Amino acid sequence: MLEELKREVYEANMELSKRNLVVYTWGNVSGFDSDAGLVAIKPSGISYDDLKAEDIVLVDFDCNVVEGELNPSSDTKTHIELYKAFNEVKGIVHTHSPWATSFAQAGIGIKPFGTTHADYFWGEIPCTRLMEENETYDYERSTGKLIVETFEGRGPLEIPAVLVNEHGPFTWGKTPAEAIYHAVVLEEVAKMAFRTQLLRRNQDTESMQQIILDKHFLRKHGKNAYYGQQKESNID
Amino acid sequence: MLEELKREVYEANMELSKRNLVVYTWGNVSGFDSDAGLVAIKPSGISYDDLKAEDIVLVDFDCNVVEGELNPSSDTKTHIELYKAFNEVKGIVHTHSPWATSFAQAGIGIKPFGTTHADYFWGEIPCTRLMEENETYDYERSTGKLIVETFEGRGPLEIPAVLVNEHGPFTWGKTPAEAIYHAVVLEEVAKMAFRTQLLRRNQDTESMQQIILDKHFLRKHGKNAYYGQQKESNID
Amino acid sequence: MLEELKREVYEANMELSKRNLVVYTWGNVSGFDSDAGLVAIKPSGISYDDLKAEDIVLVDFDCNVVEGELNPSSDTKTHIELYKAFNEVKGIVHTHSPWATSFAQAGIGIKPFGTTHADYFWGEIPCTRLMEENETYDYERSTGKLIVETFEGRGPLEIPAVLVNEHGPFTWGKTPAEAIYHAVVLEEVAKMAFRTQLLRRNQDTESMQQIILDKHFLRKHGKNAYYGQQKESNID
Amino acid sequence: MLEELKREVYEANMELSKRNLVVYTWGNVSGFDSDAGLVAIKPSGISYDDLKAEDIVLVDFDCNVVEGELNPSSDTKTHIELYKAFNEVKGIVHTHSPWATSFAQAGIGIKPFGTTHADYFWGEIPCTRLMEENETYDYERSTGKLIVETFEGRGPLEIPAVLVNEHGPFTWGKTPAEAIYHAVVLEEVAKMAFRTQLLRRNQDTESMQQIILDKHFLRKHGKNAYYGQQKESNID
Numbered sequence: 001m002l003e004e005l006k007r008e009v010y011e012a013n014m015e016l017s018k019r020n021l022v023v024y025t026w027g028n029v030s031g032f033d034s035d036a037g038l039v040a041i042k043p044s045g046i047s048y049d050d051l052k053a054e055d056i057v058l059v060d061f062d063c064n065v066v067e068g069e070l071n072p073s074s075d076t077k078t079h080i081e082l083y084k085a086f087n088e089v090k091g092i093v094h095t096h097s098p099w100a101t102s103f104a105q106a107g108i109g110i111k112p113f114g115t116t117h118a119d120y121f122w123g124e125i126p127c128t129r130l131m132e133e134n135e136t137y138d139y140e141r142s143t144g145k146l147i148v149e150t151f152e153g154r155g156p157l158e159i160p161a162v163l164v165n166e167h168g169p170f171t172w173g174k175t176p177a178e179a180i181y182h183a184v185v186l187e188e189v190a191k192m193a194f195r196t197q198l199l200r201r202n203q204d205t206e207s208m209q210q211i212i213l214d215k216h217f218l219r220k221h222g223k224n225a226y227y228g229q230q231k232e233s234n235i236d
Numbered sequence: 237m238l239e240e241l242k243r244e245v246y247e248a249n250m251e252l253s254k255r256n257l258v259v260y261t262w263g264n265v266s267g268f269d270s271d272a273g274l275v276a277i278k279p280s281g282i283s284y285d286d287l288k289a290e291d292i293v294l295v296d297f298d299c300n301v302v303e304g305e306l307n308p309s310s311d312t313k314t315h316i317e318l319y320k321a322f323n324e325v326k327g328i329v330h331t332h333s334p335w336a337t338s339f340a341q342a343g344i345g346i347k348p349f350g351t352t353h354a355d356y357f358w359g360e361i362p363c364t365r366l367m368e369e370n371e372t373y374d375y376e377r378s379t380g381k382l383i384v385e386t387f388e389g390r391g392p393l394e395i396p397a398v399l400v401n402e403h404g405p406f407t408w409g410k411t412p413a414e415a416i417y418h419a420v421v422l423e424e425v426a427k428m429a430f431r432t433q434l435l436r437r438n439q440d441t442e443s444m445q446q447i448i449l450d451k452h453f454l455r456k457h458g459k460n461a462y463y464g465q466q467k468e469s470n471i472d
Numbered sequence: 473m474l475e476e477l478k479r480e481v482y483e484a485n486m487e488l489s490k491r492n493l494v495v496y497t498w499g500n501v502s503g504f505d506s507d508a509g510l511v512a513i514k515p516s517g518i519s520y521d522d523l524k525a526e527d528i529v530l531v532d533f534d535c536n537v538v539e540g541e542l543n544p545s546s547d548t549k550t551h552i553e554l555y556k557a558f559n560e561v562k563g564i565v566h567t568h569s570p571w572a573t574s575f576a577q578a579g580i581g582i583k584p585f586g587t588t589h590a591d592y593f594w595g596e597i598p599c600t601r602l603m604e605e606n607e608t609y610d611y612e613r614s615t616g617k618l619i620v621e622t623f624e625g626r627g628p629l630e631i632p633a634v635l636v637n638e639h640g641p642f643t644w645g646k647t648p649a650e651a652i653y654h655a656v657v658l659e660e661v662a663k664m665a666f667r668t669q670l671l672r673r674n675q676d677t678e679s680m681q682q683i684i685l686d687k688h689f690l691r692k693h694g695k696n697a698y699y700g701q702q703k704e705s706n707i708d
Numbered sequence: 709m710l711e712e713l714k715r716e717v718y719e720a721n722m723e724l725s726k727r728n729l730v731v732y733t734w735g736n737v738s739g740f741d742s743d744a745g746l747v748a749i750k751p752s753g754i755s756y757d758d759l760k761a762e763d764i765v766l767v768d769f770d771c772n773v774v775e776g777e778l779n780p781s782s783d784t785k786t787h788i789e790l791y792k793a794f795n796e797v798k799g800i801v802h803t804h805s806p807w808a809t810s811f812a813q814a815g816i817g818i819k820p821f822g823t824t825h826a827d828y829f830w831g832e833i834p835c836t837r838l839m840e841e842n843e844t845y846d847y848e849r850s851t852g853k854l855i856v857e858t859f860e861g862r863g864p865l866e867i868p869a870v871l872v873n874e875h876g877p878f879t880w881g882k883t884p885a886e887a888i889y890h891a892v893v894l895e896e897v898a899k900m901a902f903r904t905q906l907l908r909r910n911q912d913t914e915s916m917q918q919i920i921l922d923k924h925f926l927r928k929h930g931k932n933a934y935y936g937q938q939k940e941s942n943i944d
Contacts, residue, residue, distance in 0.1 A: 588734070670902075674905045674908075680820050685826045689826050689827065
């Protein structure tokens, strides 16, 4: 059943590993077929070295396994809640990618600081509120509901990523491949946002001495340059 | 003797190198056979490029070499103290992996900030107290005793890692392979904890201008997008 | 037409990818032939894996495509403004390389802190002022004009790089290859400047205990060293 | 002449590149033969891809080229000053390795914070004072003299590294290979010292909620674990 979707989901899972977004088994990708009403998802706890296309599990919206020998990802219910609420979304990725996870652990969203962010996310990438005790009983489903709550009044494809507080990122897209693409971009954007914030708080330090600046520039460039094998200015 | 344990310890040592947890000879792995009462450990100062399975040294709890041509790791007595005190532990890893070592050098434990930590460590990864002068005479054994003291009242498999103050991390597990696994996880968790702490202390910076945010998002997405080769919205 | 320039521009684009300065399609390189008055530039939204030398597009100073099947980079007008204003410049590179982009997002220039900077950039690498609303209507051309304004009174080859505020870096040179070279150097210089600033603001911490310093140094060096396989002092 | 020394110096230069300590041509290694009174050193501005063993230049203490077709490194006089003053030193390395260079640019030494440092450097790795204007006329020789001044009263093999203010590191050893080894260790030690300093200044942040800590640990470990394919506690 749904061999093409399963292959797409398998390949997206392998791409996670290739893009260095996961360590060991820390991540999962799913895809959704809206006609069949079925989710294809990585099995739980299987390493990327061992994963095969036929291991991908098919589940329905009640989390019943429809096809597959293995248990689906322990985060399956989170994925299902998102597919239920976000109509255009057909692929979801969860990782513990370190830059995005650091923001999630700090409990703060990623503000837009530049065009790299703006090219993909039309505003702040939000961080969910803390989960309350009574929500932890159906933990994975509650995680999904918290994400949906966070996007009330926003289009999920305008900001195709979220940070789950004390946990890590989820990204999504119109296909599993697009969800991976957004996971890669999110990690880059988080890295730059971290550094932007630190730079703004650690400014006002002194430049080097002008005389050493001149010495080194002119050692390599201009008429009296003496670096390298040629007398003329050169670039290395 | 104990060929299987020696092979396991050899492979775990090589995995340290493959996982980029060690530079030159900065690390060692041991395994323990409780029936024989013997520890298999890396020889001292041998580089991972040169290490062979038959180089693994067998020592008893008095640190006598029972088999092997080479001197055992200079940290052997530390390993022995842990095997004596932690019954379920059958594999131990010591590295100078840079993120965990930075916490050890700062003298502070790694607090749990998110689920990546919580999946493996049921609480703060503790840092030992400073060693006192009289403890330095039997330095490596004292290091082991300090770790054991730090875990008084805690189950070592609930938090299978420690930071030795002014030194670096030790991790352990039910096998040498599991100890390595925990060393890899510790390094990831330390990296994220570092960034989480810095993010919380470097917040409150301004977002970019809304007009540039809009410009870039709409240059790529929606009806009037003009980035790329197609008129329709696209992801790259 | 201009086959050699197109090959040079193609190779410079591939070098961007090889040097890890771009993720996906985030970057573009152009070259300028002043006799023909034509710019050779990467097509928009084409991934580096798929790019071929014959895909390079030739445009004139009015941004008309003179040769090529594909749309030129969406940043083409920015490149054209620079070639118009900077006579000696014959190659331009735009990236979102993460260290330089973090400074651009923070809105601060990169001060010269050491000789690595001084060897290539004769002063602070400036950050442009924020773009004003009325400038956003012809966005890419305005970006170029802002860069030119920033260099009023400065020789562009004395500081062959700029940070566009809320966006990212542009670098240039006498050839496309030299522009790439400067993009690589800029990223290294930005990385070191970031760390320099943070170090200056995070000083005054305590050294380790002298007794442990002595213990470890003397465990490896001198007459009583006992680390490794030999009794004499050794380096590992 | 001195074919073996030249090969050693060639191989040490290539090791610099392999260990990722240099970008382009930013580094040089030399070796010293005290019987011949000659220094073997990398030629200036030659890339590591093009370097051949026969390119290594031999110079005497007056910086006259005794053998070789190419100009010696522009830093040759710095190396000579060190060989003159430091009797046991027979190999010297200069790089712009980014972590060590960041300390040099900040103008602060690297304090000993842990045993990784203590295993190789018996105290703070010092940073030279700023160069004065009158010293810049014989710039490279003055750099060497400044380093020697910084080590007055210290044994250069007890701390085989220095940070030249506003510039970058030099390391040394009893052979060129040992000098490289110290360059690699210095970079690791600088990286950890940076993070140690930042951690100490960015503490006191809150742990995660206990209930989520429990939830995730117990989802994977113990009787009621449900992560993965097996009911028993597992490690991944």
